[in-house]
Amino acid sequence: MSKIADFNLYPDAHGRFGEYGGSYVAETLMAPLAELSEAYERLSTDPAFLAELDRDLQHYVGRPSPIYHAERLSRQVGGARILFKREDLNHTGAHKINNTIGQALVARHMGKQRVIAETGAGQHGVATATVAARFGMRCVVYMGAVDIERQKINVYRMKLLGAEVVPVTSGSKTLKDALNEAMRDWVTNVADTFYIIGTVAGPHPYPKMVRDFNAVVGREARAQMLAQYGRLPDVLTACVGGGSNAIGLFHAFLNDADVRIVGAEAAGEGIATGHHAASLAAGRPGVLHGNRTYVLCDDNGQITETHSVSAGLDYPGVGPEHAFLKDAGRAEYVGITDDEALEAFHLLARTEGILAALESSHAVAQAIKLARELPKDGIVLCNLSGRGDKDVHTIAAREGVSV
């Protein structure tokens, strides 16, 4: 059990979650990060800013999102009740907009006219392009060439929203390389550019700021549980790539010691095969993308290429707060393979009429496992972080169907 009394005290003023987090960046970025920290600290306690954010979350994003009891799925699984927090119903189809709307508002208050972002599955890119269009900001999205190929629909959506999508061909041509390239853009254009990071990683204050903007998910869910079920769930689960939807759900429950917390990482073809993206389950502490966290790397410290059927989980690091929660014993992190995620995708589609994103399907698979371990009156609350429309082509191709 965890020895931490109050998880709300993290990170500290330097962005450290215990030994994780921090600001491991080039000197050129220290000043813009300090400027951002200062602006965010001020805005995050400013009632006018918070009211503006709430208004947008309600009227533009469509919050609150419901929690939904998946009765037919639960019956078929034959264990505890499975509840979904329906982040897939948000505008743009995923939790990502909770964060982009928040950061775009911060950018506007800081007078920045150009926003940049990295994206893996394209969900964060779409969510950034969306808010940039709404606020009339120029938007450039960096995306690995491999991801552009497997997420064509989202690439086109970003273009329709007026964003420029820049293919990244260095390294493994996936999310980590897109992040490197966005960081290079930022270091070059610091004066007029705001970097909207899409997950709870990167240098301080990003892991904290992105968590805070996504924590609305857990705050709502906790209140909804108490109002509708008169109790908290027995266990929470969510998929973990960088970990923004997971920390979003988990955060409001961290001090509820009786609520078990399980993160589902991408085990790809199986952790033993080496073709996976399970940084917490199979990685080690290291430094990547501006923070100390668990990373997947070889004995020379080179970051290794990851594999997952889902582009959004295909990342060799993870947010530092998850690393901290793992070491503190507050959350467990387990692997879900590509096959398990796809099986869960189909089961959910046929029992509940919901096409989940491949990322979220990892959480669904984990929710099914957890439900089987619990009695019928138990409750598993799973973050259904995104909808699967973007993945239909990937699934069809994998299953040999031509669309």
Added chain:
Amino acid sequence: MSRIDTRFAQLKATGRTGLIPFVTAGDPSPQHMVAMMHALVESGADLIELGVPFSDPMADGPVIQHASERAIAKGVGLAQVLGWVHAFRERDAETPIVLMGYLNPLEIHGYARFAQEAVAAGVDGVLLVDCPLEESTVLQSLREAGLQQILLAAPTTAPARMAQLCSSAEGFLYYVSFAGVTGAAQLSVSEIAERVAEVRSLAGTPVAVGFGIRDAASAAAIGGFADAVVIGSALVESLAAATDAADITGRVRSFLQPIRAALDAR
């Protein structure tokens, strides 16, 4: 007195501007690495910056990214890099060597183990791009072993922080000439001159300027007011296609000698 301090003292005594070439360790050829380092010195290098390849070089432009990728593909890691420094020291006990790179390879190797092995090999300092002063407590064991941490200062560095960097600097302070990645952009010499003058007045160490210096002309322009100039991407690019030892040393000479001459002509 460290090799770095000694070298800068010599430069000051003779009124010369230091020339610091950067090369990526293992590129273009792991076999000829030691020969290449000697060629750098013979062509006028006062200090060598040896880049430790990393898979995710966030602060580097395409030239150094690709050099790192090539070296990694050949299996180059810290152990080989230290081996080359050790072999280089058999014939050269004076030229300081600074390892430049990112934290993760050191973190995974283990800081204490790295410190001990690096000193034994003859490394003099480290310049870790993603380890600003605030995070450099992790480098305690390196300092204790006698390695100097070379700090970076940038155009975006605020005045209070600049004073702090200047007072913490050891060996030399590396001033990044513009906000960007290595190998990019053109230089605004007058702006840099103004800033460097300010930094030099605050720093207790010499100030080297890097990023964007490509040739004899840009080196001479910057050399007019810096204690040393760092030249990386353009050199790495000119070496990339070299095939054998003679080709490598030939390219090093034809690239570096005109720059040395231009600095000395001032």
